Amino acid sequence: MAQDAHALFFPHGVGHLLGLDVHDMEDLGDLAGYAPGRQRSDRFGLNFLRLDRPLQPGMAVTIEPGFYQVPGILNDPNRRARYGDCVDWDRLAEFADVPGIRIEDDLLITATGCEVLTAALTHIGGGDRRRSKLIKALGIRNQKTHQAQKFLG
Numbered sequence: 834m835a836q837d838a839h840a841l842f843f844p845h846g847v848g849h850l851l852g853l854d855v856h857d858m859e860d861l862g863d864l865a866g867y868a869p870g871r872q873r874s875d876r877f878g879l880n881f882l883r884l885d886r887p888l889q890p891g892m893a894v895t896i897e898p899g900f901y902q903v904p905g906i907l908n909d910p911n912r913r914a915r916y917g918d919c920v921d922w923d924r925l926a927e928f929a930d931v932p933g934i935r936i937e938d939d940l941l942i943t944a945t946g947c948e949v950l951t952a953a954l955t956h957i958g959g960g961d962r963r964r965s966k967l968i969k970a971l972g973i974r975n976q977k978t979h980q981a982q983k984f985l986g
Contacts, residue, residue: 893950897937901935
């Protein structure tokens with residue numbers, strides 16, 4: 834984490850605000866996602882953070898940790914050199930045909946915590962053998978956690 838190696842595979846924040854549509858609050862830019870006085874960082878791994886504000890009752894947010902293989906990030910020679918001691922590039926190449934995995938929940942913030950709006954969902958989208966192998970290699974143990982989606986690069 835200190836070297837920002839996680840950002841190679843997770844280049845944005847954990848989630849974002851929800852409005853009437855999944856990404857409509859992002860149309861407001863940092864006005865919606867950032868509290869007054871907070872500014873977007875220029876640090877790799879934090880510069881695409883979409884939500885930096887205290888959560889309040891009535892807000893709806895996504896929680897979507899994932900693992901993404903973005904060629905523009907992973908094929909950058911400077912990053913490959915910088916993170917050569919952190920990443921097993923040969924092992925990673927074995928999963929080049931799996932662009933990513935995301936586990937997602939939508940939450941309603943309440944006065945006492947939160948309500949998981951997607952708790953009843955148990956579907957894993959497109960669970961092919963290669964993705965299952967990557968999930969196992971990454972150590973993700975609970976594949977039934979709501980929704981894992983394959984991204985089409």
